[in-house]
Amino acid sequence: MADREYAYYAGCSLEGTAVEYDMSMRQVFKALGVTLREPEDWSCCGSTPAHTVDHVLAAALAARNLSIIEKMGTDTVTVPCPSCLSAFKRAHLGMKGDESFRHAVNELLDEPYNGGVSPKSTLQIMYEDIGLEAIAKKVTHALPDLVVAPYYGCILNRPPAIAQFDDPENPISMDRILEAIGVKVSNFAFKVECCGAAFGVPKREMVNRLTARVLNMALDSGANCIAVACPLCQQNLDLRQSQVNSTMGTNFNIPILYFSQIVGLTYGLSPRELGLDKLIVSADVLVATRITVEELARKKAALEAEEKAQKARKKEDKTTTEET
C-alpha cells in the first residue's frame, strides 16, 4: 500500500469530550501509513445550532473550512465526527448541485469554495480506501473475550442522499472492519436506532429510556461492549449510563469504545495512547484480556491438542468397554 495523505478535520468535539477519538484515530492512521494534514485556522463546521436556523449560514460555516482545505491541494478531507461530516457534505453537495445556493454561500465567504473537496468519514476511508486486507495486516494482538455490538447511530449513514456511504438501515462497514481485526461482532439489531442524544437537555427521561433500549439490545445480542464512530453517541451511551441506571433501575456496565480504540488495541498500542483512561465506564477488564496473536495461536493449538487427546481417550474407552 502506497502511503496515503488526507486532510483531517477533527472538529470541536475531538478537542474536548472526544479527545480519545482523536488520539486513537491518529494513532491508527499512523500505523496504517496514512498522513493526516490539519487545515490551519479551521473553524466551526456549522452543524447544530447553525443548521437549525439558516441553511446558507450553516453551509457557509462548513464551506469556509472546505475552501481552506481546497487551497491545501488535497481533494479529500476525512472527518471523524458524523455531525461535522454531515454539515460538510450538505454544504458540498448543496453547492455543487445548485448554482444559486453556491452563490449565496460564497457571498458570505472571503474565499469562495469551488467544490473540489470530497468529505468522507474516517470509517469510509478505512473501509474503502485502505481496505480490510491492509487493516488486518497490522494486527499484532487479539481480544478473544471481546464481543462488540457495532453502533452506527442515526446520522453516520443518513440520509442516504447526503451520506452516500454504506446502507442507511443495515450498515456493515464497521462490522467488517472489526471482523477484519479478529474481533467478534454480535448480531446487533439497533445499529442505527436513535439513542436520543439530541434531546439530552429538554427531555432527559426520554433519552434515558432510549439509551436503555440500545444498551439492553446490545446485551441481548451477547455483546460485552459497544463500538461507536460518533462523539455524541459515545458521550450519551457512556456518560449517561449511571443516570440510566439510577432512573430506570438498571445495572448497565457496558464500555463504549470508539472503533478506532479497538483497532488500536489490536495493533498493540497502549491503552494510554488510545485514551482508554478517558472512558467513564471503564474498559480495563476487557483490555486486560488482550494477548498477542502468537499467544492466541499457541492457546488455540493447545486447546485443539487437548480436544484431540480427549477424543482419542474416549475412543479408547469405547473400544475397551466393547472388548469387555
Place this chain on the structure above:
Amino acid sequence: MRVGVFICHCGSNIAGTIDVARVAAEMRKVPGVAFATNYMYTCSEPGQDEIKAAIKREKLNRIVVAACSPRMHELTFRRTIEKAGLNRYFLEMANIREHISWIGLDKEANTNKAIDAVKMAVAKVMNNKPLFSSSFKVNKRVLVIGGGVAGMQAALDCADGGLEVVLVEKSPSVGGMMARLDKTFPTIDCSICILGPKMVDVAQHDKIKLHAYSEIDEIKGYVGNYQIKIKKKATYVDWTKCTGCGLCMEKCPSKNSYDHFNFGVAPTKAINIPFPQAIPKKAKIDPQYCRQFVKGKCGVCAKICPTGAINYEMQDEIVTEDVGAIVVASGYGLLDIDKLPEYGGGRYPDVITGIQYERLLNASGPTEGHILRPSDKTEPKTIVFVSCAGSRDKSVGVPYCSNFCCMYIAKQAILTKDHIPDSQSYVFYMDIRSPGKGYDEFTRRAQEDYGAKYIRGRVSRIYPKGNKMVVQGADTLLGAQVEVEADLVVLANAVTAAPGAAALAEKLHISYDTFGFYVESHPKLRPVETNTSGVYLAGAAQGPKDIPASVGQGSAAAAKVLALFSKDMLESDPAIARVNESNCVGCLKCKMTCPFGAVVEKELRGGKIVASVIETVCAGCGVCTSTCPCGAIQLSHFTDNQLLAEVNAICQI
C-alpha cells in the same frame, strides 16, 4: 382548389383560450380557402352534417378541421368527407386543442399560434394526393403470452369463439400467481378449486396449443400477419414420454433446489414437477442444482424413469407460429424485500412475504397447510401484517398503490384465525383500500368477526428479540409509538412489473411506463388496446389488479380479437413509403435503416438495382425517407413537398 376550414370550439376547451372567430376570419384571407367557419362541436352529428353540406354547397374539394388531436377524431372526419364524396386523404387536422388551447392561457398568443397551425394544415392539404388502401388477408390465429388467470381466460374465450390459440407460458405450468393462492377474497373460495378446471380446459381444448416453459424469441410482421419465434427452453425431460408419475422427484438426491413455485418457502428437488395440479404435469430439471450438470455424475432420474424420458443432452428449441393478433397477459412481479432493509431485508427467517404466507396456508404447500414459522417450525400465535411494504413509497421507486394487498391481508387475517383460533393478528395500515363489490364489508369482517387488530400507521423497524420479532411502528390514531412482539411477520411487498416486462414490450413494439407496466391505448376508452394495432393487454401486466379485474380484461381482450377477426380482410394504411425508381441510385441505405425490414432490393429489367418497399410490412415510420440521399423514397401523405409546404406556410410573413 377549394379548401374548406372548420374551426372547432370544443365547448370552451378551445374557444376559452383561442379566438376561434378570428382564426376563421384569417383563414378566409388565405389563397385557396373558399370557405371558413367556426362551430361549437364539430365532431357531433350536426357538426359533421355541416361539413358535408358545405362540401356540396361550396363545392369544396379539400377539408381542414382545426380541433383536437388527430388521434382522437381523424378517422371520424375522414369518414365524414368520404361520405360527401371526397377521398379521405383530402382531410388535414390542425391540433389546436392539445397543442395550443390546453397549454397556454394567453388568448392573443394562442390565437396567433392557432392561425399558424391552421395555415400549415391548409398548405398541406392543398398538396395532398388521393390515396387508396388495399386489403389483405387476416390470419385468424391468436397468440396469448402468459398463462395466468388473465391469459387463460383470453385463450379460452378466443378458443370458444372458434379461433385457434397459441398460448405461451414462461414457467413449466400455467396458472400464474393465482395457482399459488390458498383462498381468494372476498368469498374465501379455494383458489385452485376454481382455477384448476380452467387449467384443465386450457390443456384439453382442441383449439388451444400450449407452449409451456417457453418464451417469445422474436416477433415479426404486423396486425393480421405476425410471425412469432418461440423458444422452448430445455427441460431435459422428453415431455412426450413423461407421464408425470413423479418417481424421479422422489429419488433425486439434490434436495436444495430453489422452489420458484413456493417462493423458496421450502427447497425442492433438482428435478421437479412444480405442484400437484400443474398443467402440463411434467418434470423438468434445474441444471444449476442438478448433480449431473454440476458434478458431471448422478443420473439417478435417468435410471429411475419408467418411460426413459430423461435427456441430459436436450437443447433449447425454436419453433415458429403464424398468428394475426396478440394478447399480452404476462402478469406481475413482487418487490424483492432486499429493498426494505428496515424490515430486515430478508435477513430474518420469520419475516416473510404475503405470497409465501399463502403457501404456508395452502394444504398442498410445503407445510401441508399448517402455519409454521420458518425458523423453528412452531405455530405462531401473534402474527403481524405490514401493508404497503414498499408500495406508495417513492424512496424504493414504487409511488403507486399495489391495489390488492389491503384485501389479501384481510383475507389472510381471517384465514389465520381459522387455522389457529387462539392467535391474534395485527395489521399495520396506511389506509384500507377496498373499493370493490363486497370488499369493504370483507375488511370489516376481518376486524369485527375475526378480531384482527388494525393499527393505522407505518412500521419503522422490525428486529429480533429472543425468538420473537419486534415490530415497531406508529399508531397515528392514538398519536403513540407501538411495539408488537410477533412470532411471525408478513410483509405485503409491493407489486412490480413482471421480470422481463420491458424486453417483451420492445419485441412487441408497445409502450410501457416507468415501472414496466404496459400502457393501454386510452386509460378510459381503450383499456385493453395498445397503440400497436393487433396487440391487446389483459391482467396485471397493465397494472396491479385482482382476479376479477384480470379475468374481466382477459375476456375483453378476447372480444377485441374476435371483433378484429370478424372480417376476412383488413385494410392496409396507404400512408407508407414508396420508391421513385428513376431517382433511386440503389445505395440501399433505406434497407439498412428500416426497423421493420420492409425494404428489399429489386433488380429492374435493365439490371439496375433499386429499393422496393413491401407494402404490408411498412409501418409508415418515415425513417427511410430521411436517410435517402436522393429523396427517392417518399412516405405517402408525408412527402417532402407536403412537409415543405407546411414549413413555407409559417415562414411567410
